[in-house]
Amino acid sequence: MTAVTQEAGAPFGAAPPPGADPGESAIVTHGLTKRFRGGQVAVDALDLAVPRGSVFGFLGPNGSGKTTTIRMLLGLVAPTAGDYSVLDLPLAQALPRVGAVVEGPAFYPYLSGEANLRRFDAADPTARGGTAARRIAEALERVGLSAAAGKRYRNYSLGMRQRLAIAAALLGPRELLILDEPTNGLDPQGTREVRSLVKEIAADGTTVFVSSHLLAEVEQMCTHAAIMRTGRLVAQGTIASLRSGLVVRVRVETPDAADAARVLGTLGLPDVRRSGAEVTAELDGRVPEQINAALVGEGVAVRGLAVVRPSLEDVFVGLTGEGFDVGG
Amino acid sequence: MSAAETAAETAAETATRRTPGLVPVGETLRSAERGPRQPAADPGTPPARMPWSFWRLLGSELGLTFRRPRNLLMLAALGVVPIVIGVALRVVAAEDGMGGIIEDVAGNSLMLTFVSFSFLVLLFMPVVVSVVAGDSIAGEAGAGTLRYLLAAPSGRTRLLAVKYVNAVVFAYAVTAAVALPALATGLVLFPAGDVTLLSGTTISMGDGLLRIVIAVGYVGAGMAALAAVALAMSTFTEVSIGAIAATIVLIIVCQVLRAIPELGSITPYLLPTRFTNFDAVLRSPIDTAAMGEGLLAFGAYILLFGSIAWARFSGKDITS
Numbered sequence: 147m148t149a150v151t152q153e154a155g156a157p158f159g160a161a162p163p164p165g166a167d168p169g170e171s172a173i174v175t176h177g178l179t180k181r182f183r184g185g186q187v188a189v190d191a192l193d194l195a196v197p198r199g200s201v202f203g204f205l206g207p208n209g210s211g212k213t214t215t216i217r218m219l220l221g222l223v224a225p226t227a228g229d230y231s232v233l234d235l236p237l238a239q240a241l242p243r244v245g246a247v248v249e250g251p252a253f254y255p256y257l258s259g260e261a262n263l264r265r266f267d268a269a270d271p272t273a274r275g276g277t278a279a280r281r282i283a284e285a286l287e288r289v290g291l292s293a294a295a296g297k298r299y300r301n302y303s304l305g306m307r308q309r310l311a312i313a314a315a316l317l318g319p320r321e322l323l324i325l326d327e328p329t330n331g332l333d334p335q336g337t338r339e340v341r342s343l344v345k346e347i348a349a350d351g352t353t354v355f356v357s358s359h360l361l362a363e364v365e366q367m368c369t370h371a372a373i374m375r376t377g378r379l380v381a382q383g384t385i386a387s388l389r390s391g392l393v394v395r396v397r398v399e400t401p402d403a404a405d406a407a408r409v410l411g412t413l414g415l416p417d418v419r420r421s422g423a424e425v426t427a428e429l430d431g432r433v434p435e436q437i438n439a440a441l442v443g444e445g446v447a448v449r450g451l452a453v454v455r456p457s458l459e460d461v462f463v464g465l466t467g468e469g470f471d472v473g474g
Numbered sequence: 475m476s477a478a479e480t481a482a483e484t485a486a487e488t489a490t491r492r493t494p495g496l497v498p499v500g501e502t503l504r505s506a507e508r509g510p511r512q513p514a515a516d517p518g519t520p521p522a523r524m525p526w527s528f529w530r531l532l533g534s535e536l537g538l539t540f541r542r543p544r545n546l547l548m549l550a551a552l553g554v555v556p557i558v559i560g561v562a563l564r565v566v567a568a569e570d571g572m573g574g575i576i577e578d579v580a581g582n583s584l585m586l587t588f589v590s591f592s593f594l595v596l597l598f599m600p601v602v603v604s605v606v607a608g609d610s611i612a613g614e615a616g617a618g619t620l621r622y623l624l625a626a627p628s629g630r631t632r633l634l635a636v637k638y639v640n641a642v643v644f645a646y647a648v649t650a651a652v653a654l655p656a657l658a659t660g661l662v663l664f665p666a667g668d669v670t671l672l673s674g675t676t677i678s679m680g681d682g683l684l685r686i687v688i689a690v691g692y693v694g695a696g697m698a699a700l701a702a703v704a705l706a707m708s709t710f711t712e713v714s715i716g717a718i719a720a721t722i723v724l725i726i727v728c729q730v731l732r733a734i735p736e737l738g739s740i741t742p743y744l745l746p747t748r749f750t751n752f753d754a755v756l757r758s759p760i761d762t763a764a765m766g767e768g769l770l771a772f773g774a775y776i777l778l779f780g781s782i783a784w785a786r787f788s789g790k791d792i793t794s
């Protein structure tokens with residue numbers, strides 16, 4: 147596996163991340179670290195393994211190092227330590243097969259959407275000039291921008307700009323698509339469009355590596371996820387495996403919270419917690435209707451009863467002990 | 475939230491599948507776990523470089539440069555200057571009693587080109603070249619387009635080379651933007667025919683035209699050397715005004731230093747000193763030694779600042 151080796155002290159392949167299988171991974175990193183001048187460690191010893199064919203959510207609050215990681219993968223920023231491999235190829239050979247959106251769209255405002263795509267296509271030494279017009283039209287069609295192809299980028303809405311950036315990432319046949327917060331700044335409709343586009347692209351067999359600070363987005367869109375916090379990897383794996391470490395809880399809404407807590411305790415449910423008119427406990431394999439019957443039998447007025455399955459947020463809280471800061 | 479929501483959405487997507495091209499999460503999950511997938515791009519054979527790719531990128535670069543209204547406006551403004559000078563000289567020469575240089579210039583149609591060069595080569599032409607060359611990397615970095623060019627992947631050395639060749643072409647366009655209107659204005663306003671050089675020697679008009687071509691080649695080379703300086707500046711900032719201003723300040727500082735007699739020993743090493751050496755073509759025979767020294771200095775500047783630009787740009791973190 148040839149790749150960029152930055153520091154002799156970090157032997158490649160010394161500690162393969164869980165699930166890593168050379169040849170089966172679209173992206174592998176080992177101890178990938180970036181310390182910016184000024185001492186800020188943006189990415190800290192990151193071991194990622196992105197399986198081919200996955201839709202991989204790269205999840206983390208703002209400032210957790212997602213964009214810096216993506217910049218390193220694309221060769222824009224040199225790692226301070228560690229190494230990485232993209233598509234098992236030297237980076238210069240891998241990049242033509244990688245489509246990328248990094249930190250939002252950036253285009254020439256005085257050019258049309260189509261002319262902008264022609265510009266970036268010309269920058270790819272493996273792109274055939276003779277097929278550019280067709281490929282550009284297809285990419286614009288794919289993101290629904292055909293009608294606005296001749297319009298100046300300056301006059302594009304934010305949603306159109308984001309879609310043009312995705313079109314630029316789709317100019318050639320891609321094995322890997324790297325999307326850095328592709329739904330940032332989009333309205334719910336735009337978000338849905340991007341999400342369905344990602345699924346469509348993934349269905350063609352392209353690996354999609356998508357970063358996000360929105361837990362719900364990753365849960366809805368991705369097959370796998372890695373969770374970042376202040377430059378460090380907190381967890382990675384399939385969405386299901388990430389959740390499996392956490393318990394399912396039952397939540398009871400009732401004015402008789404104290405009684406309800408006592409009943410749940412006598413039923414033997416672990417970790418009973420009470421706050422206001424809400425009581426929760428681990429479900430521990432019980433069926434909810436049995437719990438409901440017991441509560442009603444003891445005269446507890448049940449206003450609501452719900453089974454709470456762990457979300458990625460719970461995974462994050464469980465692993466870091468702090469809330470997932472969903473800021474701007 | 476959302477187990478129910480997700481289920482509903484999945485159902486909805488299944489219902490409308492293929493028309494808008496939606497695929498339920500479940501299916502992508504399965505396709506991911508299925509193992510051998512249909513490749514979207516044929517793996518194994520690395521994509522081949524297209525033979526003309528450098529020229530395609532250069533064409534794109536030239537297209538941006540020569541379609542950009544700002545650049546065209548600057549070229550047009552430069553082109554107007556020789557016309558103004560020509561008309562002014564014509565008016566002044568019409569009055570009796572003027573002698574010397576003005577009479578020399580007004581006496582022949584080709585001389586206006588040299589006058590225009592000496593008027594513009596020390597400041598206005600360098601400023602215009604600095605704007606384009608200073609903007610070349612910094613402008614892309616500031617706009618964020620640099621990260622997309624490099625991710626395309628343009629390659630750093632290749633992009634820098636394209637940017638520099640583009641700047642050299644523009645440097646010659648600047649030179650031509652002065653020379654062509656100057657020549658045309660000269661031919662319209664002043665008599666054609668044999669050219670009397672400053673030394674008093676007379677050469678044929680054909681020989682005179684050849685000397686203009688040589689002067690254009692020399693001045694363009696000087697501007698190309700300046701472009702290398704501006705390109706190097708451009709790799710140090712994400713603000714193109716910064717790179718442009720730094721280059722222009724450098725030119726002005728050089729002019730000031732040249733004006734200080736005590737610093738005469740360093741003037742030969744200052745780039746602007748060599749710009750005016752195009753007047754070597756007005757000697758008889760042409761002062762090839764002066765021109766050769768000038769070209770050598772230009773080459774040295776291109777090598778030095780080209781290396782600085784490359785060293786800086788090839789190792790730079792692109793964080794914009």
Ligand SMILES: Nc1ncnc2c1ncn2[C@@H]1O[C@H](COP(=O)(O)OP(=O)(O)O)[C@@H](O)[C@H]1O
Pocket residue numbers: 182183184186187188206207208209210211212213214215793
């Ligand atoms: N060019 C830079 N110089 C110094 N620090 C930086 C630079 N770019 C990013 N950082 C810092 O690195 C950390 C990670 O940033 P980033 O990768 O952009 O996070 P994310 O994309 O997850 O929001 C942040 O604390 C940020 O302030």
Ligand SMILES: [Mg+2]
Pocket residue numbers: 209212213214249326327
């Ligand atoms: Mg970011």
